[in-house]
Structures are given as C-alpha cells and as structure tokens.
Amino acid sequence: MSDTTHLLIPYAASASEGCQQALQDLALPHLDRLLARLSPLPALSDNGEDTSFSTPHERALARDLGLPAQDGRIPWAAWYRHQQGLAADGQAWAFFTPCQWQVTTDHVTLRDPETLGLDEAASRALLAIVSPWFAEDGITLHYDQPTRWLAGGALFAQLATASLERVLLRDVRAWMPDARAEPAARTLHRLHSEMQMLLYTHAFNDERTAHGLPVVNSFWVHGAGLLPEALPPAASKAVTPTHPTTLRDAALRDDWRAWRAAWTALDAGPVADLLRQAEAGTAVQLTLCGERNALAFHSAPRTLTQRIQGFFKPSRFMDLRNQL
Known part of the structure; x- marks a missing residue:
C-alpha cells in the first residue's frame, strides 16, 4: 500500500x-x-x-x-538509528528514559518524564554519572534528547519491554520484564535497584531539590530489539x-x-x-x-x-x- x-x-x-x-x-x-x-x-x-x-x-x-511486530519486541530504537542513517553494526538497541518513580505503600508510579524539567545540560550531566554503571553490563548509553537516550548492548536483543505510554502514570510493577522467564530481565531489575541507590543521595538530586525540581531516581527501557540483518x-x-x-x-x-x-x-x-x-x-x-x-x-x-x-x-x- x-x-x-x-x-x-x-x-x-x-x-x-x-x-x-x-x-x-x-x-x-x-x-x-x-x-x-x-x-x-x-x-x-x-x-x-x-x-x-x-x-x-x-x-x-x-x-x-x-518491522517485526512481536509484542514488546518492536525494535523502535534500532529503527530510529536506521532512519538517522547510523549503521546498525549488528547490535541491539533500546530507548532509555530517565524518570522519577513515585513510591508509596501500594504503588510505584512512573511520573511523566516531561515534568522533570531536564534540559540538555542536566541530561548530559546525569548521563555521565550513570554511564559507568551500565558499561559494567555491556550497555553503552548515548545522548539523544533530554528525556530519551539510546542504549546499545546484547541485553536488548530478545528483551521484551513495555512501551513508555503503557506505564506512564501507572504502577510500573505490572509492566516490568519478567525476571523469572528472561535472564536479561534479571539484569535490568538489578540495574533499577542500583540506580535508585546511586541517585537517592547523589549531589545531582540534592542540587535539583535545592532548586525546587523533581528528583530523577530511575529509568525506563523501551523500544528494545534488533533489526533484521536484511530489512x-x-x-x-x-x-x-x-x-x-x-x-x-x-x-x-x-x-x-x-x-x-x-x-x-x-x-x-x-x-x-x-x-x-x-x-x-x-x-x-x-x-x-x-x-x-x-x-x-x-x-x-x-x-x-x-x-x-x-x-x-x-x-x-x-x-x-x-x-x-
């Protein structure tokens, strides 16, 4: 058509x-x-x-x-790179959105990343802070937009991830990849815990709080996958x-x-x-x-x-x- x-x-x-x-x-x-x-x-x-x-x-x-249309495995990030004229290099990609999880006794709600007030300078500063942690698991982070980075690594080749739209303003626990079924999901769960501990008392968030800005305490991975070798x-x-x-x-x-x-x-x-x-x-x-x-x-x-x-x-x- x-x-x-x-x-x-x-x-x-x-x-x-x-x-x-x-x-x-x-x-x-x-x-x-x-x-x-x-x-x-x-x-x-x-x-x-x-x-x-x-x-x-x-x-x-x-x-x-x-494009492949299997649920949770549409390679949107890899497609985005392809559309930008960037070589696929046979690597899996995902979108990586820094965000805030609002934790209560019975909900863990992902707030709208657009309300964080992240500009390019703040986003790049945060990227420099967290990148080394992800590099230890073979994940490279690249700046794209203030509230959306690109993440490359083998972890994302077969990882089913929920669209950001699905989880926005909802309880994230219903949308996390299944750690019982996917080894890559267990790594992602661990990284979520590590990021929350790293950012909880980090000077980056102390400065944001001092300026009346929401803290950034987590991230959401979406659009993960690998483009077919021959489109x-x-x-x-x-x-x-x-x-x-x-x-x-x-x-x-x-x-x-x-x-x-x-x-x-x-x-x-x-x-x-x-x-x-x-x-x-x-x-x-x-x-x-x-x-x-x-x-x-x-x-x-x-x-x-x-x-x-x-x-x-x-x-x-x-x-x-x-x-x-």
Whole structure:
C-alpha cells in the first residue's frame, strides 16, 4: 500500500469511564462519512488486551513499516538509528528514559518524564554519572534528547519491554520484564535497584531539590530489539503513515475534555482531508487504534449490503468504539 494515503489515529477510543463520557453525543461527521465509503481490512491486532507491552498503534505502525511486530519486541530504537542513517553494526538497541518513580505503600508510579524539567545540560550531566554503571553490563548509553537516550548492548536483543505510554502514570510493577522467564530481565531489575541507590543521595538530586525540581531516581527501557540483518523491501521503502498525537497526549493525561476537543479538530482537519481524497478516487487507508485493538479500513468496492448498512448507520464510529 505504498501509494496509499494512510491516516493512523492512536487512542481513537478507550474503555475508561472518562472516555466513554467524552464520547457521549460526540459528532464526527467526516469520520462517519469516510467509514461509510471504506471497506474493512483483516483485523490487525493479535492481542486484544490493554495489558500487552506494545500498544495497538505501535503494532499497526510496525506492520506498515515492515518491522517485526512481536509484542514488546518492536525494535523502535534500532529503527530510529536506521532512519538517522547510523549503521546498525549488528547490535541491539533500546530507548532509555530517565524518570522519577513515585513510591508509596501500594504503588510505584512512573511520573511523566516531561515534568522533570531536564534540559540538555542536566541530561548530559546525569548521563555521565550513570554511564559507568551500565558499561559494567555491556550497555553503552548515548545522548539523544533530554528525556530519551539510546542504549546499545546484547541485553536488548530478545528483551521484551513495555512501551513508555503503557506505564506512564501507572504502577510500573505490572509492566516490568519478567525476571523469572528472561535472564536479561534479571539484569535490568538489578540495574533499577542500583540506580535508585546511586541517585537517592547523589549531589545531582540534592542540587535539583535545592532548586525546587523533581528528583530523577530511575529509568525506563523501551523500544528494545534488533533489526533484521536484511530489512524487508516494505521497511526500506516505507513511508510513515500520518499519525497525529493529539488524542494520545490528552488520553495519557486523562484529560478527556481535551481529548474530545482533539477529536473534533481531527475530524475537521486530517479526517476531512482523507475523505476528500477518497471521494476524488485516491486510494486511502484509515487505521483506528484504541488501547486493545486496531481496526483498519481502505478504499475498495463495497458490497450492496455494506452500502445499505452504511446508509442506515450514520454514526458508524460509535458502533466500532467498543472494539478498540
């Protein structure tokens, strides 16, 4: 589908009570008209659970790019390096996000790394502090962004890791790699403990506290994996689908009023544009993703039954939302 205009929408719906309330009386006229024109593709999700390590939109995007899509093992960091023109060198890579774990008696919550106020200078200073500890386990850390580094090492070749989106503002214990099943996970658990002990009384955090900034006491590894030795043609020629993040950003903050407003804006913007292209005869694809599943639709002749159903079901999206 390389010649197809593809719009992939993460967090199009959620089973949460806040989202269900936000969906009440939500008018998405362009989306309903578009869905009435398109035909469904085979189901994309192979999990259907909101406990999977990889989100449905990550799995859908990986398949579209021709990347391995096994749960928790989509090599996003290695793909990122490939896209930057950096040699793979046969090494496994992962994203490494410095963060704060907020520990209470019954929860260990990962706070949003963007609230740390890390700038490049502070991030590089922290990187210099922790790098030697990881080097002892064959892990090299490289600066990329203030709240995201790159980590290279054999540890990440087969390690299943949960997306940062899955664990954000949630209890991390449900999303840690299984130390009983994976030796690499035991190493990662140990490194988590060592980092917490190292940073608990470190001058780096003392200075942050003195300036009213949140402490950094942990990290999250995600997007781990190894690119295939020979990327399939789909990956080398792939054009990333348009995937707006406004719904995702609002959903991760549990801001369902903003999520509702974002849907209205998407319907009037990218969705309306896709509808105009479909009406003009351009091949289009629409992928709607929730926290459990992804549903995809494309330009294709519709049966008489499908056309009749589309006519009598003007609110097609409301029929689909519980499947996401």
